[in-house]
Amino acid sequence: MPVQPTWDVSQIDYRAIVNDWHAVCLSSEVEEDKILPIRLMGEDLVVWRHDGAIHAWKDYCRHRGAKLSLGWVKGDRLVCPYHGWEYDGQGQCRHYPAHPSRTPGPRSRAYTHKAEERYGYIWVCIGEPKGEVPAFPNWLDDDYRKVSAGPYVYQANALRAIENFLDVAHFPFVHADLNGDPNAPDELETYDVNVTPEGLTTSEIKVFQPYGDHRGIPVTAKYAFSCSSPTTAYFEKKTGDTERFCTLMMATPVEQNKCIVRLIVAINFGEELTTEQILKRQDLVFNQDRRMVETQRPHPLPVNVRDEIHLSSDKLGVEYRRWVQRRAKDHDLSILTEAPTVDA
Structure with a gap:
C-alpha cells in the first residue's frame, strides 16, 4: 500500500502549501549532534545537526517503523533506537548491526526532506520546494x-x-x-x-x-x-x-x-x-x-x-x-x- 500523509490530501489548504518552506523552530533549538522532534502538517519529523549542517527527516525508521527521535547521533550518522540502523546525512542506511558484513541497499533510505537555515530559524519543506525561503527585506540592513x-x-x-x-x-x-x-x-x-x-x-x-x-x-x-x-x-x-x-x-x-x-x-x-x-x-x-x-x-x-x-x-x-x-x-x-x- 502507498504511504499516505496522515492528513487528508483532499484538503485545499494543505495541497496549497505542501511545496512551501515552513519555519519549524529557532536555529538555537537544534544543538550540534542532537535530535529535535517536530510536527509539521500532521507529520512527525526530526531535525538534527552535524558539523553545522541541518537535516530534516520523517520520524520513521524504514525497518520497523520506530521513531528516530528516540535515537542518537553517532559521528556523522543518526542511529535508530530499535535495531541500531545507522543513517548517514543523506538518509542512506550504512550499517545493519545484525548483519555487519552486509552493505545496505539504496531502498533502505530514510524519508528525507529539504531543510534550510535562514533569519535565525530552521525552514523545512516536506514536498518539493518551488522557490526560495520567503524573503525578509530588512534582515541584512544594519539600520534595523x-x-x-x-x-x-x-x-x-x-x-x-x-x-x-x-x-x-x-x-x-x-x-x-x-x-x-x-x-x-x-x-x-x-x-x-x-x-x-x-x-x-x-x-x-x-x-x-x-x-x-x-x-x-x-x-x-x-x-x-x-x-x-x-x-x-x-x-x-x-x-x-x-x-x-x-x-x-x-x-x-x-x-x-x-x-x-x-x-x-x-x-x-x-x-x-x-x-x-x-x-x-x-x-x-x-x-x-x-x-x-x-x-x-x-x-x-x-x-x-x-x-x-x-x-x-x-x-x-x-x-x-x-x-x-x-x-x-x-x-x-x-x-x-x-x-x-x-x-x-
Missing part, C-alpha cells in the same frame, strides 16, 4: 534592529492566522485603543492588491493607531503588505518620514486546526526601547489575535469566495483566498505517495 517574538500556539488553521495578519479592519475592535479606536474606527480607503508569480503585494493602507508602536504613542500608520507563501507574510509600517516598523510573520501548520506563530520584528527607531518592551507589545497583540482566530468557523479557511460575505476593505483577503485556491490546483502530491519497500 531585529527581535524574534513568539512562539504563539494557536488552536486554529495557519491560513486563518495569516489572513488575520493581512487584515487591518479588525484593528479597532480586536486591538481596541492600541491599533485602533473602537469609538471612531477608520473608514478604509480603496487600496490596490497586486498578484504576481511571486505572490501578493498591496499599496499603502492608512490607519490611525492610539498606541501605534512600542513607544506607546499615537501614530498615523501606513501599512504595505506582501505575501510570497500562504503561511508567511510581511508588512512594512511607516509611522513617520523615516520610521519603519516591519514584521515577518510565520505560521507553521502543525495540524489543520493548530499552528505556531513566530515573528521577526525589525525597527529603525527607538534605540531606548528594551527588548522586553518590544516583546510585551507583540505578546499582547498576537494573543489578542489568537483569541479571535481560534473562534473562527469553519476551521479551514474558506477559499471559495462565495462561502462568506466580503466588503471592499476585504480585498486583500479575497485575493489571498483566490491565490491559495490556485496554488492548491497546481501542486503535485505524487511525491508523498512512495510505496514502502524492504532491502531485499
Whole structure:
C-alpha cells in the first residue's frame, strides 16, 4: 500500500502549501549532534545537526517503523533506537548491526526532506520546494534592529492566522485603543492588491493607531503588505518620514486546526526601547489575535469566495483566498505517495 500523509490530501489548504518552506523552530533549538522532534502538517519529523549542517527527516525508521527521535547521533550518522540502523546525512542506511558484513541497499533510505537555515530559524519543506525561503527585506540592513517574538500556539488553521495578519479592519475592535479606536474606527480607503508569480503585494493602507508602536504613542500608520507563501507574510509600517516598523510573520501548520506563530520584528527607531518592551507589545497583540482566530468557523479557511460575505476593505483577503485556491490546483502530491519497500 502507498504511504499516505496522515492528513487528508483532499484538503485545499494543505495541497496549497505542501511545496512551501515552513519555519519549524529557532536555529538555537537544534544543538550540534542532537535530535529535535517536530510536527509539521500532521507529520512527525526530526531535525538534527552535524558539523553545522541541518537535516530534516520523517520520524520513521524504514525497518520497523520506530521513531528516530528516540535515537542518537553517532559521528556523522543518526542511529535508530530499535535495531541500531545507522543513517548517514543523506538518509542512506550504512550499517545493519545484525548483519555487519552486509552493505545496505539504496531502498533502505530514510524519508528525507529539504531543510534550510535562514533569519535565525530552521525552514523545512516536506514536498518539493518551488522557490526560495520567503524573503525578509530588512534582515541584512544594519539600520534595523531585529527581535524574534513568539512562539504563539494557536488552536486554529495557519491560513486563518495569516489572513488575520493581512487584515487591518479588525484593528479597532480586536486591538481596541492600541491599533485602533473602537469609538471612531477608520473608514478604509480603496487600496490596490497586486498578484504576481511571486505572490501578493498591496499599496499603502492608512490607519490611525492610539498606541501605534512600542513607544506607546499615537501614530498615523501606513501599512504595505506582501505575501510570497500562504503561511508567511510581511508588512512594512511607516509611522513617520523615516520610521519603519516591519514584521515577518510565520505560521507553521502543525495540524489543520493548530499552528505556531513566530515573528521577526525589525525597527529603525527607538534605540531606548528594551527588548522586553518590544516583546510585551507583540505578546499582547498576537494573543489578542489568537483569541479571535481560534473562534473562527469553519476551521479551514474558506477559499471559495462565495462561502462568506466580503466588503471592499476585504480585498486583500479575497485575493489571498483566490491565490491559495490556485496554488492548491497546481501542486503535485505524487511525491508523498512512495510505496514502502524492504532491502531485499
